[in-house]
Amino acid sequence: MKKILILTNWKLNGTKKKIKKLIKKYKNIIDKIKNIKIIIAPPLIYLDYTKKKINKINIKLAAQNIDLHLSGAYTGETSIMMLKDIGIKYVIIGHSERRIYHNEKNNIVEKKFNLVNNNGLIPILCIGENYAEYQNNQTKKICIKQIKFILKKTKTKLLKKLIIAYEPIWAIGTNKSPEPREIQKISKYIKSYIYKKHKELYNKTIIQYGGSVNINNFHEIIKQPDVDGALIGNASLNGKNFISMIKQIR
Ligand code: PGA
Numbered sequence: 001m002k003k004i005l006i007l008t009n010w011k012l013n014g015t016k017k018k019i020k021k022l023i024k025k026y027k028n029i030i031d032k033i034k035n036i037k038i039i040i041a042p043p044l045i046y047l048d049y050t051k052k053k054i055n056k057i058n059i060k061l062a063a064q065n066i067d068l069h070l071s072g073a074y075t076g077e078t079s080i081m082m083l084k085d086i087g088i089k090y091v092i093i094g095h096s097e098r099r100i101y102h103n104e105k106n107n108i109v110e111k112k113f114n115l116v117n118n119n120g121l122i123p124i125l126c127i128g129e130n131y132a133e134y135q136n137n138q139t140k141k142i143c144i145k146q147i148k149f150i151l152k153k154t155k156t157k158l159l160k161k162l163i164i165a166y167e168p169i170w171a172i173g174t175n176k177s178p179e180p181r182e183i184q185k186i187s188k189y190i191k192s193y194i195y196k197k198h199k200e201l202y203n204k205t206i207i208q209y210g211g212s213v214n215i216n217n218f219h220e221i222i223k224q225p226d227v228d229g230a231l232i233g234n235a236s237l238n239g240k241n242f243i244s245m246i247k248q249i250r
Pocket of ligand 1: 009167171172174210212213234
């Protein structure tokens with residue numbers, strides 16, 4: 001049975017009270033289902049609090065972003081050193097909301113990805129096409145272009161795992177998503193590209209799907225042979241629904 005990697009991206013949502021409640025719900029599911037691994041990405045300001053609440057529960061944490069600098073006069077930023085200091089293992093890189101609202105182009109995404117990798121943490125790379133590109137059959141081309149740009153500067157030997165979240169931009173927060181067989185096709189294509197170009201990443205590559213994953217489509221999506229997990233935004237914020245969704249794995 002394959003292991004499913006779930007990343008819950010809470011984005012700019014939550015309070016201490018809400019986080020405490022959600023962790024309780026998440027704990028229930030972790031105890032019951034053995035073949036999943038859950039990583040939570042809370043807002044940066046709640047990372048340490050969430051870590052304390054998780055305590056001995058087998059859940060890992062990811063940061064939603066980092067700055068390119070390690071320290072210095074960069075008001076409002078958080079560095080990889082600070083994440084290391086509080087024991088965080090994963091960082092989401094290249095999420096389309098950062099690409100769109102913070103103007104993070106491929107060159108910034110590449111620098112952040114490699115900064116995370118070179119400092120011993122695990123980057124989770126988000127890639128995906130916009131709607132016009134989807135309609136014009138450009139998905140494969142766009143995804144490979146984004147991956148290629150990053151991996152050309154990556155010390156792949158340092159990568160503990162290559163985690164890629166395939167997230168069509170038009171599917172994020174819209175209640176629309178590609179058909180599961182389309183998700184399978186692109187996941188398979190990405191894997192074969194990586195295995196062809198980087199044999200050292202064979203068996204180290206994880207492809208997640210993200211974009212309007214919900215209780216109705218979750219099962220069909222993660223059933224696809226080359227889909228190794230899901231990146232879940234909105235549907236991870238309602239504890240009860242999240243539990244019912246994850247229970248479908250059994
Ligand atoms: P969504 O978000 O599940 O709300 O569409 C996905 C994401 O964060 O990428």
